[in-house]
Amino acid sequence: MKFLNKIILSLLIFSSSYFYSQLRIEITGGTDEPIKVAMVPFEWTLEQAPPLYLHEIVKKDLESFAEFSVLSPEDMLSYPTLEEEVSYRDWRLLKVDYLIVGSVLKSETEGEVNISYSILDVSRQKNVHKAIMMGSLKSLNRIGHNISDRIYEKINGIPGIFSTRIAYVDKPAANKESYDLRITDINGEGDLSLFLSSQPILSPDWSPDGKQIAYVSFEEGTSRIYTQELSTGNRRALKHEKGINSSPSWSPDGKSLAAVLSKGGNPDLYLYDLKNNNWRQLTDHYGIDTEPDWSPNGKSLIFTSNRSGSPQIYELNVSSMRVKRKTFEGTYNARARYLPDGKKIIYVHRKKGVFHIALHNLKTGKISILTDTFLDESPSVSPNGNVIIYATKDKIADTDVLAGVTINGKTKFILPSASGGAREPAWSPILDKY
């Protein structure tokens, strides 16, 4: 009997160990403390000092959304530039999570530098990432942002956005007849004009490969959609139809543009085939349908429609052509944009007469207001889904400015504009993917 008992027991143990027989403890949510990064000044062997040293560029980037706490060089106990020189005890004392050491060395080739750096995990005394790069001294800033992107992705698990750009329309407060489509790096460097006109320009939208921008220009006295190649400046006008031609949104495969035409008597959504240069109607309603945005998987479009009496957000399934209302709170919800995961959207939401940017979880229906500035509009999401840039008004100075907020609502910032007329920001996709 005892023998049989043992057999039964061993069978039971066998079957349960198949799954789990161990104690399981679940950890949900950790400490709120930010990850602490130490960026040790990089070794620099060139004669002349740059405007900003590489480690300063990276430090500035990593600090920009207040996601990390970055240790100041003054607070460091040692200044290693190689992994072998690191005394981990020093950094553990300073409660540093990640340590970055590196060097910028003079190259044999004139005007070039050799860069190497390591990301070290202080707690486990391990090398997380090591890279050696060669580059032109002139592009030190770009290299710096690229390194910031790598560090960000290694630590945070989502892509960094320090090499991305923002397209925007600049209309100087002082000049009524100047509309300027511009692009800038997100840190404000490399700002340049793409297209200048005396007539309105609106709704810039990046192609998924980041090589072209679609926008609306009134240069012919009426709205028309154009695409422009960044590297050549070549413009292409889409086939014009009577009435409004506006609100382009590049499809994720890059082959077509969703846009708005009012040739049927009222604004409806259409699809423009970039290869065959023709329009195909997507929605047909006597109300206003406008502001389409493609879902990241290319299966649906969200858009604004006043078919219920007030502007609300709807979703159109492109294969079934079924339309579903998505917003029910408030009497003004417009210009929605998907987040990269396709599960959440952001849009302009009016509450008690005030316009703010709202984040809306499509699954749970949870809505949170992210901004508290005045007349907020044109929200655009960073390609990693973590930051939103939008246009707002500086009420006191009476200027148009761009502002930003992280998706958790914790960090807010304003991007001052020299002309006082920055508007309609459009965040680029990830451009320099390594």
Place this chain on the structure above:
Amino acid sequence: MQNLFAGFFISLLIHMGLVLSLSNILNIDLLDFQAEYSAPIPAYLVFEQPASISKKEYRRIVINEVTPESKAQVDINEMVLKPSQEILILKSKTARPTIVKEKKINLNEKNRILIFSSIIEEQIRAVWKKPIVPEGLSVELVLSLVPTGEILDVKIKRPSGNEAFDRSALIAVARVNKFENLSMSAKLFDDNFRNFTLIFKP
């Protein structure tokens, strides 16, 4: 994965049938195999007791997963630890104390497992810095401890697919290095805490 679940389920059924029929033939009383639950326990650890030596301990305890807000804060001082009593009191910050009755279970041991699990959980939570990462990830680590609470070894049992997230869990464990306040009987330690699984969810 589906095959594994199905396979496990079938194997479980066969084994249970085997046990029950054999117990019938051999006239072994397996009534206390079943446990009764009167209410979900507001704790957020999930564990399953392995089938062990004594037949009295055949049971399956599943403690409902709850949201972080209603996490139970087990206070050792508040615990009533009388082996004879069939009552377990958990004190929670948000939820009111819940009384859970379970029949014929050695509650003393379960109490202790809960307490020590929660001690471990608190110490990990205090040092775990979550990266941003996409939603819905989870990583499972297997920890090996020595009776003093020191972590001998940690391995990734099931990675999340996100390197940064997995690393953050490993860092949290490395930062703890040694669990404090884990003084328990050698048997309790060997049965439950020598090797256990930690699941990290954002």
Place this chain on the structure above:
Amino acid sequence: MKLQRRFLIFTAIVFGLSACTSTSIERTSDATAVSASTTNVYSESSLTSSSTVYFSYDNYNIDSIGSDKIKNLAAIVKKNGLNVRVEGHCDERGTREYNLALGERRANAIAELLIINGVSKANIMTVSYGEEKPSARGSNESSWSKNRRALIKTF
């Protein structure tokens, strides 16, 4: 925001990215983005007259002052065989593209009234500028009321 006119595109190639520790060697290169320019096709050199009709917020109904204006204008247009261009405008509140649609409704309302008063449909052209061409600056009702308008231009 405006710092440099120069623009650099940075390209990088990575070799041997492995799971945990990785070493990569890259090279960077520079390129520039190019600005485009155009001449505006539309000009107002042959404009003969321009009149303005104002609207209330989120509305495209024409009030009695406006409809009287259009009645008079329609008579002049018919008499002289002029072409009409109607421009719809909005105030800055609300999103730009939605306002572009609202501006078109205002322009269409004017065009309809012109047709009712005998102007041929073929002689009318409508365009909406939404909130892109405000006539008054400032974020207050006095500016907003000046910007919610339709311009009727004759050629």
